[in-house]
């Protein structure tokens with residue numbers, strides 16, 4: 001079980017740091033089963049920012065040169081890249097959401113329920129479905145094989161596969177998940193698909209799986225074009241805090257100390273703190289019990305680590321609905337609420353609804369974005385390769 005606390009995330013980081021150099025470069029693509037130690041397993045912590053990208057990179061580079069840990073560092077930046085790319089193309093997210101709702105409300109393909117119940121008849125897929133449902137995690141290479149078999153062998157809609165992952169992954173992330181599925185389907189890099197093969201699966205699972213009968217060609221899917229991309233705003237702070245400021249953390253960012261250290265003038269003026277989350281917003285269908293439990297645990301952990309200027313611990317709000325936040329703001333006499341910026345995804349949508357509801361009560365909503373995101377996202381306007389060239393410069397900056 002993955003423990004949903006910052007302390008557990010930091011333990012996992014420190015345990016992994018010695019392996020983030022040549023070991024990772026050599027072994028990272030192998031999936032030898034749930035007891036794996038060749039990858040970090042840090043994704044649920046990074047996804048909720050119980051541990052930050054900056055901390056992970058700092059810890060790794062205090063032990064290895066950038067050259068030695070290049071592969072690992074690049075993987076962490078894939079996360080940043082996907083988020084920055086989607087940030088500039090919110091229409092891609094909106095269309096995915098609409099497609100999932102339509103598909104789930106319509107006539108589902110006859111074999112969909114069997115596949116997600118682990119009865120596809122392909123032993124590897126059935127084992128991976130079981131591992132995903134039970135642990136909330138799959139290895140990266142396995143996610144690629146899974147998505148490829150889902151789309152090209154089982155011929156199921158990619159959006160339903162992305163939704164299934166999103167409902168079950170502890171690290172389920174609007175950008176990394178949606179865009180990785182699009183990449184496998186040949187939509188992200190137009191015409192370039194990912195085809196899973198028996199040989200590749202057998203080799204990288206050390207012979208644990210060698211499914212036969214897989215599709216032998218993967219023709220890229222097609223879609224209507226999207227509107228032109230929009231640039232990332234340059235300011236990290238959007239809005240002006242008032243006199244009586246509250247801090248509201250959410251599931252996109254649960255580490256107040258490092259966030260506020262980037263805004264020292266704000267840190268001293270916080271008179272109340274609260275934490276809220278709603279993992280059910282990931283999908284119109286139910287999210288898994290492990291995702292709900294991990295998120296609730298992460299929220300409780302964040303509340304225990306977060307205090308206002310007078311040292312009072314944070315309140316865990318019963319619900320993420322605007323009414324619950326408004327009640328808290330009124331009880332604390334707040335005129336403005338600061339929240340970590342939420343990138344494109346369900347939390348962003350929730351905060352936009354909250355902004356309107358708070359505005360009607362005369363309470364302002366102020367978003368603060370981490371420097372890590374503000375600096376890197378503008379470079380995610382094209383492919384990963386030009387973005388990758390920026391990594392040394394991004395790491396050198398503070």
Ligand SMILES: Cc1cc2nc3c(=O)[nH]c(=O)nc-3n(C[C@H](O)[C@H](O)[C@H](O)COP(=O)(O)OP(=O)(O)OC[C@H]3O[C@@H](n4cnc5c(N)ncnc54)[C@H](O)[C@@H]3O)c2cc1C
Pocket residue numbers: 028039040041042043044046047075076077078079080082138139140141143144147165166169171172173174176177178180181184
């Ligand atoms: C179809 C598909 C769906 C995916 N969905 C998600 C998702 O919802 N959330 C998510 O965090 N990752 C997703 N990934 C990316 C990747 O599989 C996971 O981040 C990784 O397996 C997490 O394991 P780890 O922490 O041991 O990774 P490590 O190999 O130890 O990498 C360290 C960190 O780098 C980041 N990272 C690594 N690889 C990638 C990648 N390819 N893309 C983006 N970030 C990466 C993660 O934050 C990870 O914790 C998906 C990949 C595919 C192919």
